[in-house]
Amino acid sequence: MKNIVKTIVAALFILSVNIGAFAIPPLSTIQKVKDQVENIRYQLPAQAGYGLMLTQVSYDSQKYTIVYRYHYTVTAVKPSPEAINEAKQSIIHMLKANPNGEDMQFIKAGITFHYNYYNEDGTFLYAIKITPQDVK
16 A cells, blocks of 8 residues: 555656646747747748858747757858757857846746757758756
């Protein structure tokens, strides 16, 4: 009987942790995200700086994720894992530098940002994912 109680307590703990990690963003935030994605789509393709062009943006309602697709405008090589991590840390730093900014508010509400980078010929190079846990 003690083993059953321990198993149930452990299962409830795991369930509560998982529910907290995958909290659904408020409907008002989801609508703001959808509106922002639509507004960005009207401006595509758009120069993003650093030899990058933003060519596509979408919202994945199953994963609560904004997905960005960037293409290099010059030939690029796949960066090292260290360079990708540095780029991720730079994005996190920029988000944290503007804690009241709309993107930071989206992340705080449970939205994930997924950035995909492609060479000028369309070859996939790397991806960076920023989750709410990354900015805590």
